[in-house]
Amino acid sequence: MVRSAAGAAVASALPANSVAIRRAGLAVIGRASLGAWSGGPAATQDGRRRWQARYYALNECQHGFAMCIAHTCCTPLHQKVHMLKNAAAPPGPERRRTGFTLRELEVLRALVQTGKATVAARRLGMSQPAVSRALGQLEAQLGRQLFERAGNRLIPNGEALSISEQLGPIFAALSRIADRSEPEPSTHSGQLRIVAPPTIAHRFLPTRIAAFTKHNPKLDIVFDVISSDSLITSIAEGQHDVGLTDAQTAHEGIRTELLLATSGICVLPARHPLADLVTIRPEHLENENFIALTRRHSARAAVDRVFERAGVRRRVVIETATSVSAAEFVREGLGIAVMNPFPIVHQLGSGIVARPFEPSIPYRTNFLLPAGRPPSAATLAFIQATRASIEPGDGLPHETSDNDGD
Template identity: 35%
Template structure:
């Protein structure tokens, strides 16, 4: 069997013109180089050098093989570096599917941080509804998905996380001066809510109903980001994910704790029957670390 070290010795002798220089290049002894050359000739069944007066002279066969040996050694060195990068999560490709709104809030920051100093890592991201994300993950089209209100699938493994929510509004809103917004404070006030097909809308509506508070729906939206932008424009107040609220508070959006607390269910999805690469495991760890400030702590440590 031909070994990489034999090829390295052969290439060193060919490039330097002698065993002494080759030994210096490789950082080994001259006898070690000679042994490697002899064992390579034995493995190939070829005489690669003529030995005259203590010197090695390349044969025709050696000159003919040199280009292929150069290519083989380069490929093996590249493979060695690549395998090391893979072990250290520095190379590979990730396929990510997530909610459309999430792709414009925290996810770009998560991706940018993760790809920093990972020149040989590539990533593809696709955005759709939570239902479509679930379908993609079940079909193993993506390595990881981010959805909301996951209802279960035999081919999908999920990790549920309860995300804190906040009540957001413009600085001119009548409640902007309060430190905490109670549900009763929003009685009959214009509200921006998620569309009625979304479970989070019904969670909010249930809290209003249980407390005898009228939910005055002014605008229905599909994404929390849209609700934040409308709230900034003074259209009404909104109860949104703390992740989305954080994206707009530095632009003037007012965000306040809301009582009673309403949690937004976020799910990290994985194909159940597809192994997770080391790179994916590292991304998951990084992603969950960035989510920590927004997670309902009782849920996170249970």
Template identity: 30%
Template sequence: MNLRQLEAFRAVMISGTVSRAAELMGITQPAVSRGIAELEAQVGFALFDRIKGRLVPTPEGQLFFRDVDASFVGLDRLRASAARIRDFGSGSLKVASLAALGSTLVPRAIRFFREQHPSITVTLTVMSSSAVRNHVADGQYDLGLAADEVDLSGVDHQLFGSFPGVCAIPGGHPLAARSMITPPDLDGHDYIALSPEDRVRLRLHQICEQAGVKPRLVAETPNSATVCALALEGVGIGIVNPLAADGFQERGLVLRPFKPEVPFRSHLLFRPDVQKGRIVRAFVAALLKARNTRRSLSADQS
């Protein structure tokens, strides 16, 4: 049996007559009748009884139609999937992100992306930078955002951005009155640090040593957003990625520039086994738009 024969059988079952089936398929009535006769010969049983010039489905034909119709539903899904792949590269997108961007910038990018591509489903998972790298390298995610300390071997990558760290300060803290924070300002204050392997923490440690400054370490966490939450509760002060601090100022957290600059760098990671499809390129464009929008807002507020 072939697809054309099955199409003829399904068209007659749906329309009720050979003439209507021929119209649906855009072929002649004899061609429809011939296709059904050939199909009956191959399946080994009658699909229709011929009664007064009409085709009436047999019980066997009705049973067979259930499976035929289900297979055509699958074909319709394949056609829709092919259309999405033709237009966008895929019908879905899986994104992995480090926490600093996964709760602020990436959701904004998803909004921008869906304004242009509302039929594409986006899956966003927030995880550590090392996990982002591993999942993208394994092909489980289409693209990822990771901090610059991650191992970039085995993945395609490009620099996404470099964002000067800011000092997160509890409201009412003595340093909150300053317009800028420098290393000597940290001396003796309760300090919330990032993870020991974090490059920003290592860089800040070098700066403080050179300045002869010793902040009092009271807590450490891998996420800038958690540093902001701890600072908001008055636990201490910390240097954070400004993108992770979105929304905290409205809750009372004070953010001040820190000099010398301690940059938070992040990279875009791509699967090494496939070329970047149009859907991935479109999402990268949305990420860049979200990044540039955030920078414009920062410039307006400064």
């Protein structure tokens, strides 16, 4: 009877905690040993029965502990790892968190505005200890003190004031989201940093940026003009909010949004004999004077490959950095160029004609955005407005361009 009761006790404890089983076994061992020394087998009949009962109980505990070990050994590996992680992680505040909570930021702003934990607690519907605890957790996470204690008041230091000021627009946006009755603002504020290489910057973006600025008078716009390779680095490092380029981009720090896909065109002097052709092919340019983009341009390699595959030799008379300068050299009669028609195809002026070039050389003009953060509302609005400004045929030559030289 005693043996069955001990076995049931051990079996009921098995799923809960192996440590408890071990302690139970040690306790029974101690009691059994005490019984052996105090009475032993040579004692009275009653003493011998008590000693035997404890001995059987000890056996049951040993059996139960062995079952626990077997149960642990048969536990699937992923469950063991989970158990070990939970056991290794310190409980409560000692377990380090990453980041901080919205509630802690609310507490910070309320304390900056009120200067008292009790008043902040009433405003937020919290208890005073909860406010103090949230502030302590935020300071511990940041690794620095944000308030000076002066009696029952909390005096924010410079960093606390700076953080609170930066949180203002965030909580304002959250309020607008919560209050769906308030319409979304039709204009934007803050700052928008735009960057582009020279041709796109000078021949396409100014009118778009001007229109966007007029519609968003409270938005501070910074517009930089740099080379495409520098532009890619700048966007990846988050120095600009949005860029626009036709350079090929393969950078893990950048994501792209397509603006326009085009095919290469051949630009040549209006009075050149090849201007009478409807389409220009590589073999038409055998031994012709050719104006090329510099080799740092990704488009240069694509153009060179087309001529190499066709077995055509050109006479490269000059290499230049931009499509605009290449077009000007064509106008001066230095040679012929193959380039992206966007954005200059409709701005070539007199003395130059543009013809489709075959085989097709694809160009993609993309918005570039930092991959490490979501775009701002102003950035998305600018992208949308720029796309809306594109008209059909912006990447195609005019049908009447062959008369420009007359």
